Amino acid sequence: MARFKKTLSNWLNARHIFIIQNEEDFSEKATYKFTYAKVVLLGFITFLIVLTIGIYLVNTVMAQWFDPRYAEQETRKDLVQMSISLDSLAQELEDRDRFITSFKKIMRGDVSTDEITAEQPVRQLSASDTEDLERSDSIFKAEFEKGSDFLLTGDIENDELRQLYFFSPISGTISEPFDPKGEHFGVDIVSKKDEPVKCIADGTVIMAGWTQAEGNVIAVQHRDNLISIYKHNATLIKAVGDFVTSGDIVAIIGNTGELTSGPHLHFELWYNGSAVNPIEFISF
Structure with missing residues (x-):
């Protein structure tokens, strides 16, 4: 050896x-x-x-050919991702439905103080907080009873809006300007008969229906908390939930509703919960 x-x-x-x-x-x-x-x-x-x-x-690279468990593992990963996506989508749909319902209530004037406060986080209030709330509530009631435009008195930052391009909803002559003190929160545009009403920007239709005062009304939610509203239409082309792009036809000009004296489009633009003057951002 x-x-x-x-x-x-x-x-x-x-x-x-x-x-x-x-x-x-x-x-x-x-x-x-x-x-x-x-x-x-x-x-x-x-x-x-x-x-x-x-x-x-x-x-790694050749696992799909040599590892018999590869297909099963990838399928499980896809199922997990799909489950997460479905949960997220369901939450988004629930939030959107809640927003649409709230917006419709606001448009009809059916929102109560209890409904608004129920959605807010609850915390314990001190004595000073209670006094401040009572004082603010008194001011709120006084302003509301006077019918003033207390929701529009603050300085509204419109710099972001000025950087955006909006499609003109209709071509015509402005017969009544924006006047929030007179509770006219938009502009009236007179145009030709059966003129199509177009969407000003990409968004989703959150309201499309009939009201006794405004007739056929359609509202579109855009990005950056911007909402455009089109009233007194003869016909509505889009329905709630439809996605529309800038320039899409959403309605036909009309003379529906009690608050109208002739064929025209009443157009409103709301930004962060406050009405803004459309003519500052759109050329009609």
């Missing part, structure tokens, strides 16, 4: 020369000195590198 080990050691450590010669004149082109021990070590290192690369590829 010792003799075998000695013979193997001598064989591994024996020095050899590998010479490359020219076939025609036998001149030396290259010379390499080596031992079988170095050759075995180099081969083992190469084997480890190839094995590592192979395992990495099998577990």
Whole structure:
């Protein structure tokens, strides 16, 4: 056994020369000195590198071909993502339905103080907070009874609106301007008979129906808390939930409702809950 080990050691450590010669004149082109021990070590290192690369590829790039569990794992991931997306979509639809319902109540004037406060977070009030609330409530009631435009007295930041481009809903002549003190929260535009009414920007229809005072009314929710409202239409083209783009026809000009004396479009623009003058942002 010792003799075998000695013979193997001598064989591994024996020095050899590998010479490359020219076939025609036998001149030396290259010379390499080596031992079988170095050759075995180099081969083992190469084997480890190839094995590592192979395992990495099998577990990553080529997993779909070699791993029988790959398809099942990917399916589970897709199911989890779909479940998350469905939950998110359901929440968005619920929020939108709640918003549409609230907006319709606001338009009809059916919103009560109890309904508004019920949606707000509840916290314990101190004595000073109670006094401030009572004082504010008294001011609110006084302003409301006077019929003033207390909702519109604050400075409204319209810089963002001025940076946007709005499509003109209709071409015509303004017969009655924006007058919030007179409770005219939009502009009246007189135009040709059966003229189409177009949406000013991309958005979603949140109201489309009949009211006794305004006739056929359609409202569109745009981004950045912007809402456009089109009243007294002869016909409504879009329905609640429809997505509309800038320039899409949403209605036909008309003379419906009690608060009208002739064919025209009453157009309102609401930003962050306050009415703004449409002529400051749109050319009719």
